[in-house]
Amino acid sequence: MEDIEDMLIGSGDGSPPGFRMPVTTIGVKPKRNRNKGDLSHKLSQIHDSNSASSFSPKIPGTQTIFIKTFGCSHNQSDSEYMAGQLLAFGYTLTENPEEADLWLINTCTVKSPSQSAMDTIIAKGKSSNKPLVVAGCVPQGSRGLKELEGISIVGVQQIDRVVEVVEETLKGHEVRLLTRKTLPALDLPKVRKNKFVEILPINVGCLGACTYCKTKHARGHLGSYSIDGLVGRVRSVVADGVREIWLSSEDTGAYGRDIGVNLPALLNALIKELPPDASTMLRIGMTNPPFILEHLKDIAEILRHPCVYTFLHVPVQSGSDTILTAMNREYTISEFRTVVDTLTELVPGMQIATDIICGFPGETDEDFAQTVSLIEEYKFPQVHISQFYPRPGTPAARMKKVPSNVVKKRSRELTNVFEGFTPYNGMEGQVERIWITDVASDGIHLVGHTKGYIQVLVAAPDSLLGTSAMVKITSIGRWSVFGEVIETLNRRNDNTASHKKTSHHDESSLCNNSSETSTCFEKMESCACGNDICCSQSMFKKNDVSRDTMLPQNHKRQSLIGWILQKQKHLRGKRVESELASQSIEKQGTREITTEWDFVDKALLGGIFISLLPIIALVVGRVIWSW
Structure with missing residues (x-):
């Protein structure tokens, strides 16, 4: 199935953005019913014979879409962009797969369990006769997979055309868009999973060549967004009420090397756009050691800024230089120590998270002992421990494997070592400033983070969501601490206090997936070169923010009809609020509320x-x- 590059887009033909005229020629493959004796097959033959020049019986944009997302925060951002475009064109988003007219599955190729989960949901969709669209790293990096036969595909650099693919799939066509092109625009409509958190991709791909990494097959070589483009996006989301900005990429430290700039230059430009009262915080994403070494002092200065979390995710993967060489990680343990020691010395309250792969091919007992020693020495508060998963097509998949029982034993041993740490001892009684952006899964506590990105759970009203507060730490746990609000800062003056969603920041089960024998503490950026940090995540949960409160950020790209209806809905809501207020104050009788x-x-x-x-x-x- 060839890519469809002749699909007409709403430009140049007099139609507004997002509103396309009838397509008369398109590179799609109609799907046919194999039951030749069925009347429905005969009718489908009539429809298929005219499908190249006719519309589906249903008007595009009137169907319901279910989105399932696996993998890292970059994948989550891609799903939010695709959801925004679909919503802007008129589609309805649902968290219930059974009521959806189509399933959109955004996949992760980092580890075997993630891809197995994808296979399961695809099989379920096929058995339920649901039209399927698969996006993400799996189809981009392994387009010949048998599981993807007969399924429409959206490549990682084609997410801005998801509406086209969904439309054609709903008509019964198989569509594949995998050609690499320029990076998707940053100002596409977007539906954030958490309205207070903007996941901002600053670059795609990487410069590394890790022997176990499958993600680079999908994301490709480094491609960075311009500083001006990223500054514009930050300015926009700050005005939109965002309180945390997560910089996301396969390797944050490599940013700009393809366009003649570097990460410190970007960070300094972004900081200038943040409110001086530190009501919006910046979180720097995962960075591999090689590309941060030359900027350590500059990065340390930026991390000390009041608007930047003093937190960094630096994956080490192994404590053995021999294994790092086999992994082709391009740094030594000594260099990793330099990164950690320098940042810890120069940045007060610095928190560093890391990753470990247990059982990489060739790992001896001595190699593993060096890894354990490294973790015991630094007592990192956050560690993601994963077993090695051979990914097809990678050099590591051809290396001699460590017996699986040994791999599992080492993973359990390192997990026990890590769980023996008490990283938050001494915090009880301290007063800390936190930024509150989420609701814990118990439905009682709100989730905030200190400047070091330590998770703080507070029993407080929803009106504190999206605010900053001073809290007194009342007790400590293994994965988070508990606090009591003593002063609220940066109170919001909007009507978004009704934000209520299920959080992944649950104290007892925070990113802990025993089926993958990995332990993940805190929601961190995925290391594309080895670990899927926070397990698979569903794009829309039952208690997510109301769709009415998550409007796309760029109305110019919305469909014309959707924009008008959305505008009327907004005006209608304002009139209702005004009428209710008048009734309360003036104690008037019931009045008819009309929409003009x-x-x-x-x-x-x-x-x-x-x-x-x-x-x-x-x-x-x-x-x-x-x-």
């Missing part, structure tokens, strides 16, 4: 309706003719 359409709205809708009449007549004519 202005002249422009009426003219636009009228024009659209008239333009659709020939299409409706054509469809009706074809139906009558076919019978």
Whole structure:
């Protein structure tokens, strides 16, 4: 199946952005019912013979979409962008797969369990006769997989065309868009999973060549967004009420090397856009040791800034230089120590997270003992411990494997060592400033983070979501601490206090997936070169923020109809609030609340309706003719 690069987009033909005219020629493959004796097959043959020049019986943009996301925060950001475009075009998003007309699955190729989970949900979708669209790293890096046969695909650099692929898939066509191109725009419509957290991709791909990494097969070589583009995005989301900005990429430290800039230059530019009261915080994403070594002092100065979390995720993967060489990690343990020691010395309260792969091919007992010694020495508060998973097509998959029982034993041993640490001892009684952005899964506590990104759980009203507060630490746990609010800072003046969602920051089960025999503490950036940090995540959970409160950020790219309806809904809501307020203050009787359409709205809708009449007549004519 070839890529469809001749699909018409809403530009140059007089149609507004997001609103496409009828497509007369497109590189798609119609799907047929194999049951030749079935009447539905005969009808589908009639439809398929005309599908290249006719519409699906359902109007595009009226269906319901279920989105499932696996993998890292970069994948989550991609899903948020795809959800935003689908919502802007009129589609409804649901967390219930059974009621959806189509399933969109965003995949991760880092580890075997993630891909196995993808296989399971694809099989379930096929058995339920659900149209499927698969996105993410698996189809991009392994496009020939048998499990993907007959399924529409969206490549990692084609997420800005997800609406086209969904439309054609709902018509019964198989569509594949995998050609690499320029990076997707940063100002696409977006639906954030957490309205207070913006996941901002600063670059895709990496410069490394780790022998176990499959992600580079999908994400490719380094491609960085411009500083101006990223500054503009930060300015926009700060104005939109975002309180945390996570810089995301496969390797943050490598940013800009392909366009002649570097990470410190970007960070200094972004900091200038943050409010001086530190109401919005910046979190720097995962960085591998080689590309941060030359910028250590500059990075330390940036981490000391009041608007930047003093937290960094630096994966080491092994405590043995022999294994690091086999992994082709391009640094030594001595260099990793330099990174950790320098940042710890120069940045007060510095918190460093790391990753370990147990049982890499060739790992001896001595190699593993060096890893244990490194973890015991530094007592990292956050460690992701994973077993080695051979990924097809990588050099490591051809290396001699460590017996699986040995790998599991080492993983358990290192996990026991790590769980013996008490990293938050001494915090009880301290007063800390925290930034509150989420609700814990117990539905009682709000989730905040200190400047060192230590998780603090507080019993407080939802009105504190999106604010900063001073808290007194009342008790400590193994994975987080508990606090009592003593002063609220940066109170919001909007109406978003109703934000309520299930958090992944649960104290007792924080990113802990025993089925993968890995232990993940705190929600961290995924190391594309080895570990899927926070397990698989569903894009939309039952208690997510109301869709009404998560409007796409760029109305210029929304469909015309969707924009008008959304505008009317917004105005209607404001009128209702005004009427209720008047009734409360003036104690007046019940009044009829009406919605007025202005002249422009009426003219636009009228024009659209008239333009659709020939299409409706054509469809009706074809139906009558076919019978």
